[in-house]
Amino acid sequence: MKQEEKSIKLQKAEEQVRIAHVRLAEVQREEKQKERDRQNRHKYMIGGTVAKYFPECYSFSQEEMCRIIAGAFKNQGVQNLINLVIKDRDKEVQESEQNKA
Helix, strand or coil, X not given: CHHHHHHHHHHHHHHHHHHHHHHHHHHHHHHHHHHHHHHXXXXXXXXHXXXXXXXXXXXXXXXXXXXXXXHHHHCXXXXXHHXXXXXXXHHHHHHHHHHHC
8 A cells, every 4th residue: 555655646746847847848938939039129120220220231241241330330439429328328227216216
């Protein structure tokens, strides 16, 4: 009788482990899908912005685009604008946090 009880307990424990593995795999799939969705939204946003302000981009190869973008970001005016946007964003974040408190 005790052997049967141990066997039943072992089967139940194994089933719980199997169910936990299935749930873990499901959660991992969901997290990966969320990350892919986030990355895709970001790609579309960046691509849309580049296409909007630089429609000629479609006529360049990837190497040419890299050269153009790298050169643009080395420009001091662009660097100043980036720093200004970062400061503005940081101010907004701080104000938002202060309003929550």
